[in-house]
Amino acid sequence: MPRLRPIVVLAAVCVLTAAIVATPAISQTPKSGGVLTVMQREDLPQGFAILETSTISSVWPSMPCFSNLVIFDPLKKQESVDTVIGELAEKWSWQDTYRNLVFFLRKGVKWHDGQPFTSKDVKYTFDMLRETPDAAGKLRINPRKDWYANVEAVEAAEPHTVVFRLKKPQPSLLLMLASGYSPIYAAHVPAATYRTTCVGTGPFKVKEWKKAEYVEFVKNPDYFIKGRPYLDGLKYIPIPERGTKFAALQAGRLDVAFPGDATKTIAEQVTKAEPRIKATITGQNVNDNLLLNVTKPPFNNVKLRQAFSLAIDRRGVVQSVHQGGAAVGASMAPKPFGVWGMLDKDLASLPGYGKAADEKAKAKKLLAEAGHGPSNPLKVELATRAIPQYLDFASFVINELKQVGVEATLKQIETAQWHPLATRKEFQAGPNLTGIGIDDPDANYFENWACGSPRNYGGYCNEQIMKMIEAQSQELDAKKRLAMVIEIQKKLEADAGRPTIAWRQDYYLQWQHVKNLIPHQSIYNWGRMQEVWLDK
Amino acid sequence: MAIITHDVVIAAAPRRAGLVTTVLRFCRKKPLGAAGGALVMVMVLTAIFADQLATHDPIATDAAATLAPPGEAHWLGTDHLGRDIYSRIVHGTRVSLAVGLLSTLLGSVFGGMVGLVSAYFGGKTDLITQRVLDILQGLPLLVLALVMSAALGPSIENVVIAISIPIMPRAARVIRASVLSIREMQYIEAARALGLRHLRIAFRHVLPNTIGPFIVLTTAQLGSAILTEAALSFLGLGVPEPYPSWGRMLSVSAAEYAQKAPHLVLFPGIAISLAVFGSNLLGDALRDTLDPRLRGAQ
Numbered sequence: 001m002p003r004l005r006p007i008v009v010l011a012a013v014c015v016l017t018a019a020i021v022a023t024p025a026i027s028q029t030p031k032s033g034g035v036l037t038v039m040q041r042e043d044l045p046q047g048f049a050i051l052e053t054s055t056i057s058s059v060w061p062s063m064p065c066f067s068n069l070v071i072f073d074p075l076k077k078q079e080s081v082d083t084v085i086g087e088l089a090e091k092w093s094w095q096d097t098y099r100n101l102v103f104f105l106r107k108g109v110k111w112h113d114g115q116p117f118t119s120k121d122v123k124y125t126f127d128m129l130r131e132t133p134d135a136a137g138k139l140r141i142n143p144r145k146d147w148y149a150n151v152e153a154v155e156a157a158e159p160h161t162v163v164f165r166l167k168k169p170q171p172s173l174l175l176m177l178a179s180g181y182s183p184i185y186a187a188h189v190p191a192a193t194y195r196t197t198c199v200g201t202g203p204f205k206v207k208e209w210k211k212a213e214y215v216e217f218v219k220n221p222d223y224f225i226k227g228r229p230y231l232d233g234l235k236y237i238p239i240p241e242r243g244t245k246f247a248a249l250q251a252g253r254l255d256v257a258f259p260g261d262a263t264k265t266i267a268e269q270v271t272k273a274e275p276r277i278k279a280t281i282t283g284q285n286v287n288d289n290l291l292l293n294v295t296k297p298p299f300n301n302v303k304l305r306q307a308f309s310l311a312i313d314r315r316g317v318v319q320s321v322h323q324g325g326a327a328v329g330a331s332m333a334p335k336p337f338g339v340w341g342m343l344d345k346d347l348a349s350l351p352g353y354g355k356a357a358d359e360k361a362k363a364k365k366l367l368a369e370a371g372h373g374p375s376n377p378l379k380v381e382l383a384t385r386a387i388p389q390y391l392d393f394a395s396f397v398i399n400e401l402k403q404v405g406v407e408a409t410l411k412q413i414e415t416a417q418w419h420p421l422a423t424r425k426e427f428q429a430g431p432n433l434t435g436i437g438i439d440d441p442d443a444n445y446f447e448n449w450a451c452g453s454p455r456n457y458g459g460y461c462n463e464q465i466m467k468m469i470e471a472q473s474q475e476l477d478a479k480k481r482l483a484m485v486i487e488i489q490k491k492l493e494a495d496a497g498r499p500t501i502a503w504r505q506d507y508y509l510q511w512q513h514v515k516n517l518i519p520h521q522s523i524y525n526w527g528r529m530q531e532v533w534l535d536k
Numbered sequence: 537m538a539i540i541t542h543d544v545v546i547a548a549a550p551r552r553a554g555l556v557t558t559v560l561r562f563c564r565k566k567p568l569g570a571a572g573g574a575l576v577m578v579m580v581l582t583a584i585f586a587d588q589l590a591t592h593d594p595i596a597t598d599a600a601a602t603l604a605p606p607g608e609a610h611w612l613g614t615d616h617l618g619r620d621i622y623s624r625i626v627h628g629t630r631v632s633l634a635v636g637l638l639s640t641l642l643g644s645v646f647g648g649m650v651g652l653v654s655a656y657f658g659g660k661t662d663l664i665t666q667r668v669l670d671i672l673q674g675l676p677l678l679v680l681a682l683v684m685s686a687a688l689g690p691s692i693e694n695v696v697i698a699i700s701i702p703i704m705p706r707a708a709r710v711i712r713a714s715v716l717s718i719r720e721m722q723y724i725e726a727a728r729a730l731g732l733r734h735l736r737i738a739f740r741h742v743l744p745n746t747i748g749p750f751i752v753l754t755t756a757q758l759g760s761a762i763l764t765e766a767a768l769s770f771l772g773l774g775v776p777e778p779y780p781s782w783g784r785m786l787s788v789s790a791a792e793y794a795q796k797a798p799h800l801v802l803f804p805g806i807a808i809s810l811a812v813f814g815s816n817l818l819g820d821a822l823r824d825t826l827d828p829r830l831r832g833a834q
Contacts, residue, residue: 265616265796315599392616395595395597410776
């Protein structure tokens, strides 16, 4: 056999290497076509009416129909002000030291029914959200009204220019406008229509919603970004039972999971059984917390609130309820997925974050000071939603309270009754999950902690903390703002108005042939699907 | 008339066998039924002495020992919250037995009353009652219990009511059939001729003679009541958390971890199977023993 010349061997190696390197590059070129089958946790509770909902169950399957003014870049996993990109707004500009936000809108955008999109639609949407006296539309429920409490006026002087005039500077407004919770509604379509169908400007149009069976979307041929979306359509299939839905994913009946649904254990089992399914670990911006109704006894007594906060072993919740798939943190999502969370060393000094036995001893002392001991145990009824994510947490909490001498019973509430009951404050305490649209203090504090906010279920109201919340909202220096937010977190934990117990992590599952579906650190903002394509 | 009755009673009075003799004879004739009875007895004793038999607090969580396999510290392992499965099964016996017995008794007693009144008075009363029972019986036990439980909300009391309602029409039918034949008996005719009131005849002379079918019915329904309770708890409509219930132990969270820790579903599943198996065997044997048409059956 003749010996090959070294130069020939080298050339062959180069060609092979180039071929190997080039192959993935070729496969990464987006392909058009195909229908993505998507897991849906339950049927759409509020239809496509994102502005009226507080649950990812409605946001996730509705996002492909809508567009925002701005949105978080779907291809970047960590959301921040730097990843905000234009959607219906081509560009924007802060003026007068963050007091005025001017949006320059895209021209030639059409609603799915063929009507032109203009600045009037933007004004209509935000006047309705702010519930101004002259608003042309009205929402049945308006959970995020307080997000826009600082907006003084929305002006649509020209068809393609909108100005948000603010009472005080608020840089975070732009982030809240980039959330999946902030779509633009059509002014010519009654708001109630969105509960049954969707007229948007998004990359996909609703084809059919067959209740409890599926929601089908088709590609919007008039979408304002040329060449998008890549997919011909989407099909969301509601499967409430956890085992069944992940079996469907594993069997290939679904391409992707529902955000926040796969636990660490499920992800481990599915990826082991089917290596072509990949898991992406990220944050959810959803926390386990203990709602305490501070508007009436016994939890108008701060000592009892503190005792409850101290009694619950937060690391125990992470270890047992979440099997390690969560992180301990105060009222803002902890690192590495959260931006504003406190460091472990700072958390350790807060009440409830020390050694479990020591904290329980302190809890017993506080209960004794409030007049409760073995001869006079505090009796409490906990209320929670009758779904496994809530019940596991509730079972853990009951046992923790039992260890400090509190006799707790559990009342299970059906999901449909839960939010009205919580809003009316018809409960004493409740193990609860809270999801926040974006990882930002304004979104969290104005929605869940502000005095009088409809989502402040426990009715906690502290004037001093409100001033601190408003001050951080206006702060333009990022470092100073972070320091202020950390102070707020410390005060909230000390006051135990709504003790935060753990922050959930997502183990998002999708088949390898699904490309460009990048989970973010909040489950609410990456469901638009215009960049997603199938490598089949 | 009274003297004749007195004479007949004296003449016909058989020599009564003792309890032990009766039980032994039952065991000899119906060994499978006796095995079923033994299983039910074990359940009853476990429920009574649950506090002494359990090794741990059934609701105590232990973050350091989640999903522990069966071993010395936890005989049947722990669940995902670190709760001892053996202790939860032992305490779960109370729930299963209490719900099973109470719902069966409630359904049988109320159903029996309806059957008695319906058959005794007959005519339009019987016609209307039977049509209502037809409607109730048309609904499957589990579906009706599901609807009731969802409407009333999850609690032990509501589960008992939910399960007892579907049992009612079955009990009414069985008791009605017995009463229809009893009311034609000569001693009932005699009681009527003596001018006794309907209530006295129904409760003093008719009802005691339906006790055989009543016992058979109760034991036969016990197994399905336990199974329905387990199904309701499995679907989240049964006994509320954190109290242990066999059905809930098999529920969503357990299914999630079943691949990693199969003992989570294995042991509660065995407990349910044994309880239902035992009560069914006992019910069948009692039916064979007490039903004169099947007395010769083995």
